Amino acid sequence: MTGTTAAPGQRADHVRNRRLLLDAATAAFAEHGLDASMGEIAQRAGLAKGTVFRHFASKEDLLAAIMLQLLDRLTRNADRLHRADDAGAALREFMTDGVETLAADRAFCEVIGRPSLQHAEVRDAIDHLCVAVEALTARAREQGAVRGDITGTDIVLLLGGIHQTAAPLLAGEPEAWRRYLALALDGLCATDAGTLPHPPPGHLHFTDPEPS
Amino acid sequence: MTGTTAAPGQRADHVRNRRLLLDAATAAFAEHGLDASMGEIAQRAGLAKGTVFRHFASKEDLLAAIMLQLLDRLTRNADRLHRADDAGAALREFMTDGVETLAADRAFCEVIGRPSLQHAEVRDAIDHLCVAVEALTARAREQGAVRGDITGTDIVLLLGGIHQTAAPLLAGEPEAWRRYLALALDGLCATDAGTLPHPPPGHLHFTDPEPS
């Protein structure tokens, strides 16, 4: 050990630049969605464009790394809340945190809606998230906190939907999503309402994404 | 009158081509969102690219024409349903038709979320839609069919949100939006729930859209 760093085979500046790039890309994708350009990301990070491609082979790869970060954070949050006593409150907290995270991230909804541009790892991470949220949701169902035919995948989909509902107001009223989250939660709690018309979603991904 | 057509000062092929372009653009924007290219639209219409620009000065202009078509259709539907006896059923029908329309149109949500790229006419059309829907909603409120603090603008925003919720499933389950529409309607009907946390949205547009 030299005393400064102790990376296995990586140079110190390489590690630092990767961090700078991930931060810059997170900000850029959050602000401009998928339209954020590699040049802009390099500029934000204070690096040259070529450096971006040294770290990530393509724009898709970089985007995948960002999405994995985000999905992992959501999944860990769901796992953490799984141990709470009040499953209904835990689910509410998960959704509040989830929508708040998405409120500052334009790319998430765009990516979730286009299976064609998702890496296998991203698809796996989405599946893991759905499983973790299903665990939360199952307990809430058992405790009667949500209606009986709501699944974890429903909850994950609703995060994007609630965000989209409030999105047109984002510039002027950045907290408006709280209104539509509350509305959705009231719908989820309507245990006296009938069964929902369409069957619950199975997997978010299909074996054969159309070749376009 | 010649017997064939009777346009004021327009040539017959000009009118026909405009129709072809609007149809092609509607399909292209619905399928690819704002990423649809002018070249593709020309190709779909069976015309040259220059012809597109003879009819519409810019891509924004063409998009505005498409959006005006769509918004006008929604507004007329709201006006029609305003005369129904059961205001709750009328509102449900309006939302069902609205989400179904959006389910086949990727561009709508993208445009509604970006005031910066909207023509004044489009903004006006959105305002008119909100007014028409507010009339529907007010009657539903009075009849106790929806909770007291729901406005027409809420309903318009929800159309986009419900669509986005089901969007990731669209390829495999094109009717999944019905599930989330039902869920939202249950939330809207929860007259016994408390007041929603965030105040209802005022206007969808702000005097000073950020210059970016």
Added chain:
DNA sequence: GTTGAAGATGACCGACGGGTCACGTTGAGC
């Protein structure tokens, strides 16, 4: 301090998209 390999760089490339324009074509009025 020397050295070698991994990393950083920015000029460069091809593809593509919005928009223009000089020219050929067509349709309505006479």
Added chain:
DNA sequence: GCTCAACGTGACCCGTCGGTCATCTTCAAC
């Protein structure tokens, strides 16, 4: 059928973007 203005056309311009590469720089091991 003649005429002309409006219309249609597609080659072209320019900017941008994702991605590459020969070259220079820098870190770390000795």
